Amino acid sequence: MPLGYYLALSAVMFVIGIVGVLVRRNALIVFMSLELMFNAANLLFVTFAAYYGTIIGQISVFFVMTVAAAEVAVGLALMVAIFRTKHSIDVDQMSSLKG
Amino acid sequence: MTMVLNPILLMTFFPLVGAAVILFFKSEQKSAIRWTALITSLVTFGLSLWVLAAYGRQDVGIHRLWFRIAGLPIHFHMAVDGLNILMVLLTTFLTPLAVLSTWKAVEERVKGFMIFFLLLEVGMLGVFLALDLVLFYIFWEFTLIPMYFLIGLWGGERRIYAAVKFFLFTMAGSVIMLLAILYLGWNAKTFDLPALLAARDSFAAAQIPLFAAFALAFAIKVPMWPLHTWLPDAHVEAPTAGSVILAGVLLKMGAYGFLRFNLLLFPQASLQLAPWMAGLAVIGILYGAAVAYTQKDVKKLVAYSSVSHLGFVMLGIFALNAEGLSGAILQMVNHGLSTGALFLMVGFLYERRHTRLMESFGGLWKSVPVLAALALIVSLSSMGLPGLNGFVGEFTILTGAFGSAALGSPWFAGLSTLGVILAAVYLLHMMEKVFLGPITHAENRSLPDLSPRELAVILPLLVVIFWIGLYPKPFFGLIEPGVAQILAAVQSAALALH
C-alpha cells in the first residue's frame, strides 16, 4: 500500500481526536479522543519506521504508549477524585481556574 | 588552607547549621529555639572575628570554578577586603542583638522566625563576600525571601502590602541589574570580579548604561530619593528585629554595591555621573529630614531619617576622594548602629505600650529614665554630636564632598550641612514629644524601665558608638585598602577622560 493511505488514516484519526476533545463534555470521551490522537501519532511513527527501515520510530511508539498509559492512569485518578466531590465528570463544570 | 576550615566559608554558612538544628525542635520549644538561634549568631560573630584576624592574608579567600553556563565559567569566589570587612562585622554584630531583642516581642511561630532570621544572615554575609557577579546576584536575591516572610508573617497590620512592596521594588531593580550582569559576562567571558576589572576595556563603550542598570538596583536598596517609598512602609510594618536588620544591614547592601561594582567596574561613568548622584543624595538628605519631622509614628520618623542618613553615605561615595569614601563606609556602620539602636528603642516602647504614635507618649523620661537617657544618646549619635560615632562619619563625608574634584562645587556639601540642623530639629522634636513634657496618659505613669536583657541588647551598641566617636582609627585602618583600590580606579579613569 502506498504511504499516502497510512498518512491519510493518521490524519483522519488525529482530526477526529481533536474534534472529540473540542466538542465532547464527558471527560472519559475526551480521554478516549486523546488516546486517538496519540495513536494517530503512533501510526505515523510506525509507518515511517517501516518506510525508512529504521527501528527508532518503533521504539518511540513504546515510549508514547507508556506515557499515554501513565497519563491515563493519572487522568482517571483525577476523574475519580473530581467525581467524588462534584458528582459529575463534565469538563465544562471544571472551570474554577478561570481568570 | 583547606576548604572546610576556611574561616569565610565557615562563618557564612554557620547560621545554616543553627537553622538545621532548629528544624529538629518542636514549635512549642520556644526557649530552646531562641537560645539555639542566639548561640548560633554569637558563634557566627566569633567566626567573623576569626575572619578579622585572618584579614589581609592572601590565602583566606575561596576562589574556585563552580559551574559553567553556556560555556561561561561561574566562580565560587568569596573574599574579605577593605570594602566588606566592616559590613561583615556589622552583620554578625547586629544579628545576635536583633535575635535577643525578639525574646518577648516574637511569641508566635518562633521556629519559623528564627530559621528565616538565620537564613537572612547567610544571605547578607554572602552578598558582602561574593566576588563573582553571579554568586553575588544569587545571594542578593536570596536575602529577599527571608525578609519578605519576616515582614509578611510577623509584621504589623499592613504587613502584606509592605512585604509585597518591598519585594517588588527590589526585584524591579535587580532584574535590570541581571541584564547588565549578563551583558558583562558575554563581553568579558567571565563573571569573576577581578577578571572583569582586568577586562574593563571590553565594555568600556557601554559604561554609562551599565552604570545606570547597576545603579538602579542599588539606588532602590539604599534607598535614594525618589525610590525610597518602600522603606517607610517596610520599616513600619516589619517586626523590630526585622527593622534593625533592614536598616542596619540590608540598606548597606545598596551602598556597598555602589562601592564594589559601580565605582570599580565603571569608574569613568562614576566620574561623569557623580554630580547627578550627589545631587540626588543632597535632595535625599534634606527631603528625608523634612518629611521625618512631620511624622506622627516614631518608627516612620526613624525610617525617614534613614533616607536622610543614607543620603550622606551616597554623597560621600560620590565625592570620590579619600575623605568622602572612608567617611561613607564608616557612616554605613554608624547608621547601622545608631538607627538600629533607635529601632530597638522604638521596639521597647512598642512592647510596653503597643503603639508607636508620638501623641500617646510624652513625659516618659519620668517613668523610664534609663530608656530615655539611652534613647537620647542614640539620637545624639544619629544627629552627629561630636564625640559620638555619627559625627566622625558625617564630618569626613562633608569634608570630602566640600572639596571633591569629582563634584566640582562646594554647594553639595554646603546644602547637605543644612541637614545637620534639620536632623537636630526632627530628632529633638521626637525627644520632646516622647520623653519630655508632662505625662499625658495615665498608662505611661508606671511603665517598667529597661530589663537586663534589653540592656544587654543596647549596651554593646553604645560601646561601639562611643568607640567610633572617640577613637575611629582602627576602623579607618580596616577600610583603607578598599578605599585605595577605588581611588586608584577613579584616578586612572580621570586621566583617561582628560
Place this chain on the structure above:
Amino acid sequence: MLLSETLQNPAVSLVPWVVFLPLIGLVINLVLGQRLGEKFVGAVASLAALAAFGVAVVLAVTLAGEPGVGKFHLLDWIQVGGLNLGWDFRVDTLSVTMMLVVAGVGSLIHIYATAYMHSDVRHNGDPSRYRRFFVYFNLFILAMMILVSADSYLMLFVGWEGVGLCSYLLIGFWFEKGADGTANAKAAKKAFVVNRVGDFGLLLAMFLLFWNFKSLSFDEIFAQAPALAQAAPGVVLAVTLFMLLGVAGKSAQLPLFVWLPDAMAGPTPVSALIHAATMVTAGVYLVARSSPLYLEVPAAQQAVMWVGALTALFAATIAVAQNDIKKVLAYSTISQLGFMVAAVGMTAYVAGMFHLITHAFFKALLFLSAGSVILGLEHGHAHSHNGHNGHEEDHFDPQDMRNMGGLQGRMKTTFWVYLIGALALAGIAPLSGFFSKDEILAAALHTSPAIFALLIAAAFLTAFYMGRQVFLVFFGRPRSTAAEHAVESPALITVPLILLALLSALGGALNLPKIYTLEHWLEHSLQHSLVVEFNLTVAVGSVLLALTAIALAWWLYGKRQMRASDPDPLAAPLGGLFRALQNKWWVDELYQAVIVRPYHALASWLSGPVDSTGIDGIANGLGQLTHWAAGSLRRIQTGYVRTYVLVVLFGVVLMLAFLAFN
C-alpha cells in the same frame, strides 16, 4: 612659628586632667550617686570641679614662670585622607585663662548648687534628680574644658557642641514644667536648634579651612593665614564670616540670640554657670583664638564689631521692660556679650577677654543672688501659704519682680552682694565692671564713633535696668505676702556669693590702667591686640552717665511705693515703644512666622502631597496599571479546557504554517 616657642615643661602633660577629673566625677556620681546620697553627690561633683581648677592653677603657674605654648597629644582621632586630627590639647595663656574662669567660677557655682538644688528638687517634687543635675554639671565642665583646651578647630567643635548638649539637658532639667508643661522642653529644643544654626556656620568655616590650609590645627592655620589672605582674601573673609555665624549662635548675638532668654527655664545655677559666665562666652573666645584670621580681614572685623554693638544696645532695650528677675539678667547677658563681641571685633582682644572675666564674676554673682532671692520668696510663699490656708492665688511667680520689694531687710547678705554685682555691671568705679567696660569704650572711641555711640547708649541702659531691678526687688515695701515672709538662704549659698562679690569688686585689679597684668599675661597668645590708653574723659563720663541712669531708675521706681498690680511707670510715657520692648520687639513672633511655620508647612507639603501622593502615588500607580492590565487580560482564561485546546490548536497550526511557508 607665629607664636612663642613650644613649652616643654612636664606640667603640660597634666592638661588632659582638666577633662578627666570632671569625667571621673560624673562617672562616680552616675554609678554610685543613687546609693550614697545627696551630700556625697554634691561633694564629688564639687571636688571634681575644684580639682580641675587646681590643675588649671598649676598650668597657670607653669606658664607664668615660663611663657610659651604647651601641647599635649593624647590620642589619634580622625586620620583619613588629608585629615589628620588628634585629641591635642593646647596650653597657652589664653586657654589657661579660660580654664581658670570655667573651673574657678564653676567650682563656686557647684558649691552653691549643692545647697540650691537641695531645695529646688524638693520644691519641684522630684528629689531623685539631684544626682542627675550634678552629672550634667560635671559633663558641662568636661565639655567646656575640651572647648578651651583644644588645639584644633575640630576638637574645639567637640566642646562647642558638647556644651550645647549640656545646655539642652539643663534647660530641660524640669522638662515637665513651664507653661503647659511643655515650655521648658521647648526652650531646650529651641536652644539646641538655634545653636545648631550657628554650628552650621562653624562647620562650613572648618571645611573651608581644611581645603585651603590642609589642616585644622590652630598653629598651622595661623602660620599660613597672612599668605592665604594675600592670595585669596575671599576665602579668609568667608571663613571668618561663617565663624561669626557660629559666634552669634553660641554667644547669643543678633540674629540668633532668641534662645538665651528662654534658656532661663533651667535652674538658676545653670543660668549662672552656662548661660552667663562660661558657655555663652565661647564665641568671644573663638574670635580671640582666631585673631590671626580676623586680623587679616578688616571687613570681618567690621561685621563682628557691628553685630556686637547692635546686640549690646538691642538687648539692653529689651531688658528695660522685663518683669522676670532672671529675664532681665538674661537680656543683660546678651547685651554684655555684645560688648565683648564688639571688643574682639575691633581687635581689642584683651579688653574683650577682660570683660569676659569680670562679667563671669558679676553676672554669676547676680544670677546666683537672684536664685537666692527666688529661694527666699519660695520659702516665704510656702510659709504664707500654710499660714493663710491657701488664700493666695495658685499661680504665684517667685521670679516676678512685681511680687518682690523690700527684701533688703529680710535678706541682708543677698542684698549686699546683689548690690555689688549690680554696681559692677553698671560700671561704677572702682568695681570690676568699670575697668573692663571702660577699656572697651575707650577702644570703641578710638575705632569708630558710631560704635562708641551704640555702646555708650547700651551702657546707660545697663545702669538704668540694673537700678530698676535693685529698686524693685530690694527697696520699698514688700508687694506680696511671700516677699514679707522671705528668709535668707543658708551659708552654703551665701558663702559662694560673698566670694563672687569679692571677685566682682576686686576683679578690676587684673588689668588696672598703667599696670595691665592681664594684657602682659595674654600677649603671649594674643599678639596683635588693640590697646588703647586709659581715657580719663571716657571713664569719668561713663560713670557719670551710669549714675544718672541709676538716679533716673530711683526717680521712677524707688521714690514712690508701688503695688504689684500697678503698671510700669515707663509704660505711660513710652506708650507703644514700651509694649514693643515688653514683647522683645516681636523677634520670636517674627521667626515663628518667617522660619518655623514655613518650614512646618513645607515639611507637611513634602510628606503629604509630594511623598504620599506624588512619589508613592507613581509607584502605586504602576502597581495599579499592572493590576488593570492583568484584569483585562484575564478574561482570556475561561477555565474551559476546550478553549485552551483550541488555542493550542491554532498555535500549532500557525507555527506549522510559519515553518511550511518560510
